[in-house]
Amino acid sequence: MEIGFLGLGIMGKAMAINLLRHGFKLTVWNRTLSKCDELVEHGASVGETPAAVVKKCKYTIAMLSDPSAALSVVFDKDGVLEQINGKGYIDMSTVDAETSIKISEAIKEKGGNFLEAPVSGSKKPAEDGQLVILAAGDKAFYEEALPAFDVLGKKSFFLGEVGNGAKMKLVVNMVMGSMMNAFSEGLTLAEKSGLNAGTLLDVLDLGAISNAMFKLKGPSMLKNSYAPAFPLKHQQKDMRLALALGDENAVPMPVAAAANEAFKKARSLGLGDLDFSAVHETLK
Amino acid sequence: MEIGFLGLGIMGKAMAINLLRHGFKLTVWNRTLSKCDELVEHGASVGETPAAVVKKCKYTIAMLSDPSAALSVVFDKDGVLEQINGKGYIDMSTVDAETSIKISEAIKEKGGNFLEAPVSGSKKPAEDGQLVILAAGDKAFYEEALPAFDVLGKKSFFLGEVGNGAKMKLVVNMVMGSMMNAFSEGLTLAEKSGLNAGTLLDVLDLGAISNAMFKLKGPSMLKNSYAPAFPLKHQQKDMRLALALGDENAVPMPVAAAANEAFKKARSLGLGDLDFSAVHETLK
Amino acid sequence: MEIGFLGLGIMGKAMAINLLRHGFKLTVWNRTLSKCDELVEHGASVGETPAAVVKKCKYTIAMLSDPSAALSVVFDKDGVLEQINGKGYIDMSTVDAETSIKISEAIKEKGGNFLEAPVSGSKKPAEDGQLVILAAGDKAFYEEALPAFDVLGKKSFFLGEVGNGAKMKLVVNMVMGSMMNAFSEGLTLAEKSGLNAGTLLDVLDLGAISNAMFKLKGPSMLKNSYAPAFPLKHQQKDMRLALALGDENAVPMPVAAAANEAFKKARSLGLGDLDFSAVHETLK
Amino acid sequence: MEIGFLGLGIMGKAMAINLLRHGFKLTVWNRTLSKCDELVEHGASVGETPAAVVKKCKYTIAMLSDPSAALSVVFDKDGVLEQINGKGYIDMSTVDAETSIKISEAIKEKGGNFLEAPVSGSKKPAEDGQLVILAAGDKAFYEEALPAFDVLGKKSFFLGEVGNGAKMKLVVNMVMGSMMNAFSEGLTLAEKSGLNAGTLLDVLDLGAISNAMFKLKGPSMLKNSYAPAFPLKHQQKDMRLALALGDENAVPMPVAAAANEAFKKARSLGLGDLDFSAVHETLK
Missing domain, CATH: 3.40.50.720 (NAD(P)-binding Rossmann-like Domain)
Known part of the structure; x- marks a missing residue:
């Protein structure tokens, strides 16, 4: 065929x-x-x-x-x-x-x-x-x-x-964007509290929230290295669209909203073309 | 010995x-x-x-x-x-x-x-x-x-x-608590937007953010079932202590703070003794 | 003429x-x-x-x-x-x-x-x-x-x-919407902490943040009375549009974003046609 | 006597x-x-x-x-x-x-x-x-x-x-701290959207949310001038204590929590000894 x-x-x-x-x-x-x-x-x-x-x-x-x-x-x-x-x-x-x-x-x-x-x-x-x-x-x-x-x-x-495919992708990317922020906050808190952030990566990797994204992005984030696999501005756009979808349907999403503002802060720092893990820089 | x-x-x-x-x-x-x-x-x-x-x-x-x-x-x-x-x-x-x-x-x-x-x-x-x-x-x-x-x-x-063991546990639990909120927001958004939330679980499980917690908690959350494995009030206490640790060290953590307020909302609804995944109820 | x-x-x-x-x-x-x-x-x-x-x-x-x-x-x-x-x-x-x-x-x-x-x-x-x-x-x-x-x-x-008139109105309404949430949180915290919320109104009215909106809306909010002067759904729409304006210009606005989610929560509770002060109900 | x-x-x-x-x-x-x-x-x-x-x-x-x-x-x-x-x-x-x-x-x-x-x-x-x-x-x-x-x-x-005097002061200062953030976001949004922020001050001053704090702090904030009348670190401490009071009483306060993180961000930028209006710098 x-x-x-x-x-x-x-x-x-x-x-x-x-x-x-x-x-x-x-x-x-x-x-x-x-x-x-x-x-x-x-x-x-x-x-x-x-x-x-x-x-x-x-x-x-x-x-x-x-x-x-x-x-x-x-x-x-x-x-x-x-x-x-x-x-x-x-x-x-x-x-x-x-x-x-x-x-x-x-x-x-x-x-x-x-x-x-x-x-x-x-x-x-x-x-x-x-x-x-x-x-x-x-x-x-x-x-x-x-x-x-x-x-x-x-x-x-x-x-x-038709439309449900696009929506499903937005939902997944929204969860991913919030998780990236949660992860970044954890890494920063560890470092500033006198813990070894590399050890945090190891500990996370042994527990119930271990996932491929933490494993892939963690080591480069600790080196402040953000080569763009998924550009931050695209992640932020997806957060915005997911929040807009929530708005249409009256779904409150306070954590996604806070994560979105962090991505916007990163954009305002000129990091939009780096990887979305560059949101890490907003906590420094 | x-x-x-x-x-x-x-x-x-x-x-x-x-x-x-x-x-x-x-x-x-x-x-x-x-x-x-x-x-x-x-x-x-x-x-x-x-x-x-x-x-x-x-x-x-x-x-x-x-x-x-x-x-x-x-x-x-x-x-x-x-x-x-x-x-x-x-x-x-x-x-x-x-x-x-x-x-x-x-x-x-x-x-x-x-x-x-x-x-x-x-x-x-x-x-x-x-x-x-x-x-x-x-x-x-x-x-x-x-x-x-x-x-x-x-x-x-x-x-x-001494003290670093306790701190490390707090950091891990903070990341976990924020992730739970991100996950719950995603499930709710899917349902309210006309998507099948069970399918969302399948899609999440095939991607880079797949993790054991989503797999374990997702199906019961969709059934509004929150038998306490880790009580919500303990999760919220750990979020509070992690935020306090961040406060001592001047670490802004906007996503964890938003997640903490959601757990507090859940407590105000009388859900403190259920599983921490009961934060899901705050979005309904 | x-x-x-x-x-x-x-x-x-x-x-x-x-x-x-x-x-x-x-x-x-x-x-x-x-x-x-x-x-x-x-x-x-x-x-x-x-x-x-x-x-x-x-x-x-x-x-x-x-x-x-x-x-x-x-x-x-x-x-x-x-x-x-x-x-x-x-x-x-x-x-x-x-x-x-x-x-x-x-x-x-x-x-x-x-x-x-x-x-x-x-x-x-x-x-x-x-x-x-x-x-x-x-x-x-x-x-x-x-x-x-x-x-x-x-x-x-x-x-x-042309357009600046509409934008200026959005900015003003955004500040107003965040203030309403701050006010509502204060009233709720007072009540739940064993203080008299009516006395809080008096104390606020004597200080540097005294304003006509607190004076007008406070007493009716304490009576859970929300006759619509400015409908909540319109306030939330203005918050959304202000956040969108901020998105275009890469302005992070974490407080407005949190306030917007509270208004969305109120909408999800069916309060969209009441006065915007009905966001007070989301904290109960 | x-x-x-x-x-x-x-x-x-x-x-x-x-x-x-x-x-x-x-x-x-x-x-x-x-x-x-x-x-x-x-x-x-x-x-x-x-x-x-x-x-x-x-x-x-x-x-x-x-x-x-x-x-x-x-x-x-x-x-x-x-x-x-x-x-x-x-x-x-x-x-x-x-x-x-x-x-x-x-x-x-x-x-x-x-x-x-x-x-x-x-x-x-x-x-x-x-x-x-x-x-x-x-x-x-x-x-x-x-x-x-x-x-x-x-x-x-x-x-x-005894204790209620201290608590009442915390509640008032919490509302004030959230309002300062709302105000700062409004000023920043105006400036970045091509509006004149000085005109925004005039417009705000004519409306229902006009208050002495906006009038006093607005002009100096537009000049990035933050001579300490109420030091930011004290404001942030009061936000933290108010949030702790809310935690004891299971009161969710998402807007105050977001404002608190902004003040913490300001502290992390070394602005703790300036006036609390210096939180304005976190949006730039």
């Missing part, structure tokens, strides 16, 4: 190669077409435009950098919409619920099927097919796409109506 | 049996002496008073319920102090730094050696020798006691001067 | 009568035209449509209930835009900066002059000409409108570009 | 002179006795020791710098306790409830009467007899002392049992 693939950035390339390795036939497209070359070596065909890819394939996966790219690929001239009638489209980009819903409605109106399917996981899990996929939209189409999801992820979820 | 053991509550009993199983000779004492019977079946001797136990053994371990019990066993008539000259004493109870220091000073003045050694872990890890031991005090004595610590815990730390 | 006046709700009627009493000639319009009768008794003329009013007058003041009414009066058929060329328009409704800017741009494009001029103060100050006017937009037009502002308010400010 | 007066610091001297001017006969004492000279010029007698003053007078007022001075004057050799039988003692120093209660109990045991009576107001109100007096203790003695309180203060309150 022929699948389309739009967007060959860090994530998209890893995912596309992964699909090719597992025997899927792919037609790929990227705004900078030369980026398709490496995929061609792995056996992919190239489409001239998003519309051309969609026309050729049963369904098409997109992995784009942000909401504006996601919208552009669908709505622009030679875009997805022009050929979507009777076809399927899966947007795996990380976008807000509104963008997802806008794309979904346009595609349905034109007679296409749609899934939003943002992922959690970065480059390495993408290469290893270890993403977690948060899909929502057309249930029958989700089942049709399961063979691809099974290759791309260690687990996929079907979450119901 | 003969070791003394004072205090045969849930934790103390499990730890004493564990030592006996690993070949240690124990002389035990408990305020209600009948509680010693089961230990005698496992091969222990019984001492009539704390002083009698201390006199007989090279060093003595205590596992008592709270600071007042810890003080009483040491300072009362027929207490530890009366026979401590030339002996060692290890208090593994969870007490505040002040209590530890008070006991430490009295014992040293009388010519004894002292370690504070609070543990993290509850009944099950105590039975399985899987505690984490946070020891502080006399370094040479720590090394002498290592064989016992190796039986009782999966790992022991030596943290320097 | 003939002035137009659109919108005869509680505020608008009081303001229009005030202008008539001070010798201004008014042509008034209201969506429900019968509401114009009382104004006619005071000497006003009536216009059939917003466009008709604008056409007849040098400039027109609007005092409408919300952003959608404010937009409708301008953009609908027979609306302000149709006759605005060469005329002036002052929108004194409380709307967000975006709505103001949208109206402003449309009016300027059609050759009209525009001021946004939200007020602080409610019915009584409106009747007494004691409003505070936060004007922004065309400076020359502001000076032309000063005689009317001098009648309507005890003070008017010119704040620069 | 002869009244004793212990402690002639800035506050005490102003209060004592005020009493002399209103016809009271005073016997004064100060640790550095030479400070009594100015009072002698105003007609006071001098006592050699606190005990000597107490012996000579019906009742004695103390205005000392801190808890340790307050305790020393009572409990040391030649202290108040030695002659208190049948006499009255009014401690107007600002001390914590515990210190007050300790002094109260000792004096009652010796057959004396006691009032705690901390004041709000600084040097100028002390000179002008415009203090606010928060008295608690023996009701009959309070009524006996009213003529003196009427001279010293614009208003005195009788608050019931």
